[in-house]
Amino acid sequence: MARINPLIFRVSIVGLVFLLSCCKGPVQDEKAEAQTSVDRLEQQKIGRSLMFAIIADSRIETLSGYVVANNMADLFSNDPGPFLFFTPTNEAFEGVNPATLKLWSNQRNGIVKSLINKHLARVDTLASDLSYYVDQKIQILGGMQVKVIQDQDQYYLEDVKGGRARIDANPIRMDNGYIFYIDQLLHRQ
Secondary structure, eight states: OOOOHHHHHHHHHHHHHHHHHHHHHHHHHHHHHHHHHHHHHHHHHHHHHHHHHHHHHHGGGHHHHHHHTOOOOOHHHHHHOOEEEEOOOOOGTSOOHHHHHHHTOGGOHHHHHHHHHTTTEESOOOOOSSSGGGGGGGEEETTTTEEEEETTTEEEETTTTTTTEEEEEEEEEETTTTEESSSOOSSSO
């Protein structure tokens, strides 16, 4: 039986591996490049959405945690809106019983979705100036109506039960809506 020269064998294996990688490389690179383009578009879309602002803003990280825990990211990142999101700040959650807060983390009970829908409105016209919305009835996703009230140079969001939350008049503008910060939870269960 003839012996194979080890040097020739190694060179042949290296050459075969090189040829195989060259043949598969461009196809894989094209797939990777196409996937990267899709990923980039998705990242850009999310980067300009309410979801990005919700996750990135430390003033509303309590709410952000509930949105993520309850798998509600699609609503804020994929829905074109336009939305007005009257977003409770971290301080708005401070007076809530810890047992209630723990209950809100459970995605199966739907409480957080209901709570968020009581602060989120789909609107026809977006305006960053709250005076545009003063005394208008705004239909929120939870089915109730709220209205923006101006008292001197301060704005409030009022629910049908007379609950009021002070609105920060400097909204965050994203592609699918505005975030207005409020200091109280409305329609709390």
